[in-house]
Each structure stands twice: as structure tokens, then as C-alpha cells.
Amino acid sequence: xxxxxxxxxxxxxxxxxxxxxxxxxxxxxxxxxxxxxxxxxxxxxxxxxxxxxxxxxxxxxxxxxxxxxxxxxxxxxxxxxxxxxxxxxxxxxxxxxxxxxxxxxxxxxxxxxxxxxxxxxxxxxxxxxxxxxxxxxxxxxxxxxxxxxxxxxxxxxxxxxxxxxxxxxxxxxxxxxxxxxxxxxxxxxxxxxxxxxxxxxxxxxxxxxxxxxxxxxxxxxxxxxxxxxxxxxxxxxxxxxxxxxxxxxxxxxxxxxxxxxxxxx
Amino acid sequence: xxxxxxxxxxxxxxxxxxxxxxxxxxxxxxxxxxxxxxxxxxxxxxxxxxxxxxxxxxxxxxxxxxxxxxxxxxxxxxxxxxxxxxxxxxxxxxxxxxxxxxxxxxxxxxxxxxxxxxxxxxxxxxxxxxxxxxxxxxxxxxxxxxxxxxxxxxxxxxxxxxxxxxxxxxxxxxxxxxxxxxxxxxxxxxxxxxxxxxxxxxxxxxxxxxxxxxxxxxxxxxxxxxxxxxxxxxxxxxxxxxxxxxxxxxxxxxxxxxxxxxxxxxxxxxxxxxxxxxxxxxxxxxxxxxxxxxxxxxxxxxxxxxxxxxxxxxxxxxxxxxxxxxxxxxxxxxxxxxxxxxxxxxxxxxxxxxxxxxxxxxxxxxxxxxxxxxxxxxxxxxxxxxxxxxxxxxxxxxxxxxxxxxxxxxxxxxxxxxxxxxxxxxxxxxxxxxxxxxxxxxxxxxxxxxxxxxxxxxxxxxxxxxxxxxxxxxxxxxxxxxxxxxxxxxxxxxxxxxxxxxxxxxxxxxxxxxxxxxxx
Numbered sequence: 028x029x030x031x032x033x034x035x036x037x038x039x040x041x042x043x044x045x046x047x048x049x050x051x052x053x054x055x056x057x058x059x060x061x062x063x064x065x066x067x068x069x070x071x072x073x074x075x076x077x078x079x080x081x082x083x084x085x086x087x088x089x090x091x092x093x094x095x096x097x098x099x100x101x102x103x104x105x106x107x108x109x110x111x112x113x114x115x116x117x118x119x120x121x122x123x124x125x126x127x128x129x130x131x132x133x134x135x136x137x138x139x140x141x142x143x144x145x146x147x148x149x150x151x152x153x154x155x156x157x158x159x160x161x162x163x164x165x166x167x168x169x170x171x172x173x174x175x176x177x178x179x180x181x182x183x184x185x186x187x188x189x190x191x192x193x194x195x196x197x198x199x200x201x202x203x204x205x206x207x208x209x210x211x212x213x214x215x216x217x218x219x220x221x222x223x224x225x226x227x228x229x230x231x232x233x234x235x236x237x238x239x240x241x242x243x244x245x246x247x248x249x250x251x252x253x254x255x256x257x258x259x260x261x262x263x264x265x266x267x268x269x270x271x272x273x274x275x276x277x278x279x280x281x282x283x284x285x286x287x288x289x290x291x292x
Numbered sequence: 293x294x295x296x297x298x299x300x301x302x303x304x305x306x307x308x309x310x311x312x313x314x315x316x317x318x319x320x321x322x323x324x325x326x327x328x329x330x331x332x333x334x335x336x337x338x339x340x341x342x343x344x345x346x347x348x349x350x351x352x353x354x355x356x357x358x359x360x361x362x363x364x365x366x367x368x369x370x371x372x373x374x375x376x377x378x379x380x381x382x383x384x385x386x387x388x389x390x391x392x393x394x395x396x397x398x399x400x401x402x403x404x405x406x407x408x409x410x411x412x413x414x415x416x417x418x419x420x421x422x423x424x425x426x427x428x429x430x431x432x433x434x435x436x437x438x439x440x441x442x443x444x445x446x447x448x449x450x451x452x453x454x455x456x457x458x459x460x461x462x463x464x465x466x467x468x469x470x471x472x473x474x475x476x477x478x479x480x481x482x483x484x485x486x487x488x489x490x491x492x493x494x495x496x497x498x499x500x501x502x503x504x505x506x507x508x509x510x511x512x513x514x515x516x517x518x519x520x521x522x523x524x525x526x527x528x529x530x531x532x533x534x535x536x537x538x539x540x541x542x543x544x545x546x547x548x549x550x551x552x553x554x555x556x557x558x559x560x561x562x563x564x565x566x567x568x569x570x571x572x573x574x575x576x577x578x579x580x581x582x583x584x585x586x587x588x589x590x591x592x593x594x595x596x597x598x599x600x601x602x603x604x605x606x607x608x609x610x611x612x613x614x615x616x617x618x619x620x621x622x623x624x625x626x627x628x629x630x631x632x633x634x635x636x637x638x639x640x641x642x643x644x645x646x647x648x649x650x651x652x653x654x655x656x657x658x659x660x661x662x663x664x665x666x667x668x669x670x671x672x673x674x675x676x677x678x679x680x681x682x683x684x685x686x687x688x689x690x691x692x693x694x695x696x697x698x699x700x701x702x703x704x705x706x707x708x709x710x711x712x713x714x715x716x717x718x719x720x721x722x723x724x725x726x727x728x729x730x731x732x733x734x735x736x737x738x739x740x741x742x743x744x745x746x747x748x749x750x751x752x753x754x755x756x757x758x759x760x761x762x763x764x765x766x767x768x769x770x771x772x773x774x775x776x777x778x779x780x781x782x783x784x785x786x787x788x789x790x791x792x793x794x795x796x797x798x799x800x801x802x803x804x805x806x807x808x809x810x811x812x
Contacts, residue, residue, distance in 0.1 A: 255396035
């Protein structure tokens with residue numbers, strides 16, 4: 028085994044790429060208020076201030092994984108820590124952000140908040156409210172967290188909603204994710220693996236009909252999300268083996284389309 | 293002896309398909325089965341089969357029965373999953389050097405070579421696993437795997453949907469899938485082999501099963517890796533025979549020009565056309581075999597001979613009707629659900645049970661069997677050839693039923709060859725099986741399907757069906773003979789009903805069917 032590992036490591040040495048993630052978009056967020064958290068005098072005229080901000084989402088999209096970066100346009104004001112994590116902001120809502128922005132200001136001139144220019148980025152979700160990000164808690168068990176009990180893990184659901192704005196492909200991917208969840212978390216037997224695999228085949232055929240150009244990529248990205256722990260990876264390998272050597276029907280194009288789920292989920 | 297108002301249903305349902313297949317036109321269905329290699333993840337394995345269907349189906353003339361299926365081989369291959377797991381574990385630390393922080397990242401790299409996201413890692417990983425599998429044939433469970441594959445292919449061969457109950461099978465095998473296809477077809481009987489073809493794609497093997505055609509691109513780097521690995525241990529591979537014409541970008545961004553979808557079936561590749569042409573050549577070859585079989589058998593004839601004198605009134609269950617139910621093995625299945633889709637989508641146990649009975653679906657020789665003629669001694673029904681009910685109508689072979697007023701013996705012949713003899717003892721058998729759907733129509737009840745040795749005891753159980761047993765005698769028809777059993781009246785006919793045993797008294801290959809009769 029040692030030799031095998033060495034060979035594989037040698038192969039890995041020429042690997043240089045890193046996975047990309049979906050670029051976030053500029054979000055219609057704005058600062059509606061500043062709350063002074065602390066004030067520290069640095070010298071005779073300069074002070075360091077820590078502020079919390081109240082962020083308002085002025086768009087109709089749910090902003091998630093939102094970040095804000097502040098820059099100062101005034102020479103008297105320097106940004107010390109201007110990168111804050113905002114998280115989720117529902118459409119139209121305001122949120123007081125716990126993360127603080129830190130600036131140093133020379134009080135020889137007035138401190139004007141409008142001299143702070145903000146850029147907000149976020150993943151925008153149209154027409155749906157995502158479940159909360161389960162974070163590390165979501166990786167502690169095979170099943171993960173499914174807070175809205177729709178059969179799809181919260182972390183996977185968030186990815187679907189973020190990446191896929193249209194309901195048709197969303198529905199198809201929800202079904203696809205649900206089958207994986209069933210395949211991993213229930214009893215793993217040959218019979219069930221067969222049934223789940225046929226469902227997967229139908230589900231993949233549906234996505235094929237909906238989006239031949241990038242559907243496969245979407246399915247594989249989602250599968251990678253499904254397999255984000257060792258336990259889930261091994262469940263996949265077990266399922267993969269149990270479903271082997273069996274026969275699965277490839278539905279025709281019309282049938283595949285008609286089998287696409289209509290949702291909503 | 294004449295018995296007043298006595299009726300007996302004779303249901304010609306599911307005669308021995310073996311006899312048919314030996315002498316008649318064979319396939320009414322061509323199954324194109326994609327056999328994926330072990331580089332494929334589950335998404336790609338499915339996508340490949342769907343893309344193959346998409347590419348090929350436009351070449352099939354309308355009305356020709358062609359269906360697409362896939363035979364799944366797992367990501368890490370049978371017999372080498374343990375090795376795959378070892379690699380995952382032992383190299384986990386190495387991943388982190390390259391920014392792979394967790395399993396999600398690992399799979400993102402493994403699954404997404406087409407995005408240029410570190411396709412080399414996938415190549416490296418799979419090359420290692422593949423080389424192990426390649427050097428070992430198909431891994432340490434080769435015998436088990438080849439047998440499983442052959443059994444799967446046999447299921448297709450027995451799913452033709454015709455009176456012959458046979459299908460033709462074209463295995464389109466990619467990469468390591470060629471090992472599985474080749475080894476499995478080695479074990480096929482001559483008759484099975486005559487209905488199968490193998491079309492190899494990117495084969496790491498040194499042959500194509502059943503002397504089929506293959507396509508390997510000259511710019512398939514993975515194939516070159518296989519060749520080098522096998523050469524090192526004294527094994528050969530088939531040489532490249534196609535100029536893939538792949539762009540450098542294609543080779544670099546896929547698994548080294550080895551991907552079925554991105555390379556072999558891509559529009560830019562010559563191999564796409566060659567693969568499709570090989571499939572069409574295989575279909576033509578199989579059709580030629582079918583035609584030869586048809587010509588040999590000549591006009592089909594159906595003969596039902598009344599051996600002893602009897603009078604009868606016709607009672608024919610409509611052909612293709614879908615109200616007949618049956619119970620096979622431990623599964624109750626409505627015949628209307630026995631379309632090929634449902635057949636294949638059923639659970640393995642169901643399919644296993646149905647695999648004995650699939651021959652009873654499909655081509656109907658005649659839309660109306662003239663039993664008035666058939667019941668005359670030595671009368672022959674000429675039936676048109678090739679009257680086929682499509683699967684969607686879930687035709688059940690042919691079902692004919694007569695109500696008799698006298699005991700009689702019958703002989704059933706197909707194409708002049710006697711296949712079945714049975715005797716009828718008229719008796720009144722009220723139909724109170726609790727199934728209103730079958731009450732007004734033919735009521736074949738297959739309570740079990742058994743293969744047993746001559747002289748041995750076979751037992752049926754009532755499976756899942758429930759209902760109230762009516763008084764009287766139920767006839768159990770077996771292949772090559774007749775057995776009878778009296779079921780208790782008033783008992784729940786279901787899982788609580790005790791098993792019944794029959795003593796076999798004729799040849800082997802018993803097939804036991806219990807038919808609840810029509811009400812008088």
C-alpha cells in the first residue's frame with residue numbers, strides 16, 4: 028500500500044488547479060444606520076471608532092452570504108477593518124450586523140458617515156427563502172440538517188436556490204437531491220439501491236431535457252455537495268456498489284420530460 | 293360424461309416460451325444497453341446512456357422497437373472499491389497540499405474535470421484505480437461480476453415482447469465496461485450469442501466480445517495509459533482505429549480524451565459517427581438473424597386440437613386486455629403494469645420472478661382467436677404474422693378461454709410442434725376470489741411460478757392477494773401436466789392461507805398456475 032500511496036502522491040504533485048465557486052453578485056443593500064460600539068483616543072486629534080451597521084435589503088431577492096466592504100473617500104478618515112460578514116438579509120428587511128467596521132478619524136474635521144462608501148456582494152435568491160446555513164453542525168451526521176423537513180439537506184438546498192433561479196430546474200434538482208438523501212440515509216440494501224438508482228436515472232434524464240448544456244455540471248456540483256463528509260462519501264460508495272450490475276431503463280425524451288417534478292418543494 | 297351447466301375456463305396463457313423461441317421469429321425488441329466504465333461517476337454513467345439514446349434514436353425508423361437501458365458499474369469498480377477507499381484515506385493529507393480542504397473539495401475536483409477544475413487529479417486518481425482494475429482484468433470479483441452481468445443481459449434477452457419472448461441486445465461498452473461485456477458474453481449460449489452484439493468504445497481489452505466492432509481514438513490518452521500498463525505485464529489492447537480529431541482543449545479538459553460524452557460522442561469527434569454506425573451495423577446483423585429465423589419457421593400456425601369429443605361455446609378473453617392479474621413469486625402485479633418500463637423499474641425480486649414470465653407478454657398472434665374453429669378436431673388457425681401489440685398496451689401474449697360442457701383433452705401446437713397437452717375436467721367453480729376487476733373477464737391467477745424436478749413436490753403460496761375463497765376446485769395447470777387442489781371455501785385467500793402442495797407428475801420445468809374460474 029505504501030508504494031501505491033507514493034505513486035498517487037507523485038501524480039498529485041502535478042495537480043495545480045483549485046475548484047471555483049459561483050461568483051457573488053453586487054447586492055442592493057444599503058446602510059441605513061450606524062451604531063457606535065466603541066471609541067478609543069489614539070492621540071490628540073485622532074480617534075478609533077468601531078461601528079455596527081444596520082443593513083437594509085432594498086431588492087426583491089433574498090441576499091445570503093452577504094459581505095460588505097467599506098472605503099473612505101475622506102483623507103481624515105482611514106478604514107482599519109472595513110470588511111464585514113453580513114449573512115442573510117431577506118428582501119425589504121433591515122438587519123443590525125454584529126460584525127463591526129473600524130475606522131480612524133482625525134477630529135480636526137467632522138466625521139461624516141457619507142464619506143464611507145460601501146460595496147455589498149451576496150448570493151441572491153429569487154422567489155424563495157433559504158433555510159439557515161447549518162455550518163459545521165450540518166456535517167456532524169450522515170443525514171445532516173433538514174430544518175424545513177423537505178427531504179433535502181439545508182446546505183444542499185441553499186446551493187440549489189443560490190445557483191438556480193428558475194423554478195423548473197430547481198424542482199428537478201430538489202428531486203435529485205432528495206433521492207441522494209434517501210439513498211444515503213435510509214437502509215442500504217440491493218433492493219433499495221436499485222429503486223433509488225432508477226429514480227436517479229429518471230431524475231437525471233429530466234435534467235437532461237431541461238438543460239442539456241449545463242445540467243450535467245449542475246448535477247455533479249450538487250453531488251459534490253452531497254458528498255462533503257467522509258461518512259457521506261462512504262455511503263455513496265456503498266450505494267454505488269449495491270446498485271451495480273443491474274439494469275436501469277433510460278426513459279425516452281418525452282417520458283423524461285413528463286416525469287420532471289412540478290413542485291414547489 | 294356430460295355435466296349440465298358446467299363450465300371450465302381454459303386459459304391459454306403463457307405457454308412455454310422456450311419452445312417458441314427455438315422455432316420462431318425472435319426479437320421484437322432491440323435493447324441498446326450502455327455499459328459504463330469505472331471512471332464514470334453516477335451522473336456521467338446516466339448522462340452517457342441518455343446522450344447515447346439521444347444520438348442514436350434519431351436513426352431508428354419510426355415504429356421499430358428499440359429501447360435504451362444501462363447496466364451500472366460502480367465508480368470504483370467491483371472488486372476494487374476497497375482500493376479506492378484506501379486511496380481516499382491514505383492520500384487525504386496529500387490533498388490538503390493542493391488546496392483540497394475537505395471531501396466536498398475532493399469530489400468537486402473528481403467530478404468536474406470538464407470545467408478545467410483540476411481534471412488531472414481525476415485522471416490521476418482514476419488512472420490509478422483503473423490501472424489496478426485493468427491489470428486484474430475486472431478486479432478480484434471477476435467471476436461474480438461476469439455472472440451478474442450475464443444474468444442481467446439474459447433478462448433483456450427474455451424481454452422481447454414478442455411471442456418468442458426474446459429481445460436482441462446490443463451492448464455499448466465504454467472503457468472498463470468492455471471487460472464486463474466481453475467476459476459475460478463469453479458465457480452466453482450459442483442461441484443467446486446469436487441475439488447479442490457488442491460495440492466497444494475506448495476498450496482497454498484486446499478483443500471485442502462476440503467479434504464485435506470497436507472504436508478507440510488515437511488521441512485517447514487514457515487508452516494509451518491502459519495499453520502501457522497492460523503491455524508491462526504481457527497483455528495487449530486493441531489498437532486505436534479512429535482519429536478522434538479532438539482538440540487539445542478537449543483532451544486537456546476531459547479525462548484525457550477518454551470521456552464517452554465529452555470526447556467519443558462529442559460533435560467534433562469522428563468517433564461519434566463511427567460508434568453510431570457500429571450500432572446500426574449490429575442492429576442490421578441482428579435483424580438478418582431474425583429474418584432467417586422467420587423464413588425458417590414459415591407461416592405461423594396455431595393449432596388447438598380437441599383430442600376427445602366435446603362441445604363448447606366460445607368465451608374469449610379479449611386480446612391485449614389488461615384486467616387480468618397475476619401473482620408471481622411473492623409479488624402481486626397487475627398485468628397492466630407490466631410494460632417494459634415497469635418491468636425494469638420493478639424491484640429485483642419482482643424482476644427475478646417476472647423473468648420467468650416475461651415471455652408471456654408482447655406480440656399477440658391474432659386479435660381474435662377463433663376458438664370455434666380451434667375446438668374442432670385438428671382444425672388449424674392461420675394467424676397473421678407480426679401482429680404486435682406495443683408495450684404501452686401491456687398486451688399479455690394471447691389469452692383465450694373456452695367454456696366447456698364436457699370433459700376434454702387438448703393439445704396445443706405451435707408451428708406444427710406439440711408443446712403442451714392438458715386435460716380438462718369440467719366442474720363448477722364459482723369465482724369468488726374477491727377481485728371485482730377480474731370477475732367479468734378472464735381470471736388467470738398465477739399464484740406461483742415454480743421450477744421443480746419431475747416427481748418433486750411444489751408448493752404455492754397465495755402471496756399478497758387477498759380475498760375470499762369460493763367453494764370448489766381450483767385447477768392448477770403446470771407445464772406438461774395438470775395438478776389439482778381443493779382450496780377451502782370461506783377462507784381468506786392471502787398471506788394467511790396455508791400453502792398448498794402438488795406432486796409433480798411430468799417433466800421438469802414446472803410452471804404452476806392457479807386459475808379461478810368464471811361464475812356459471
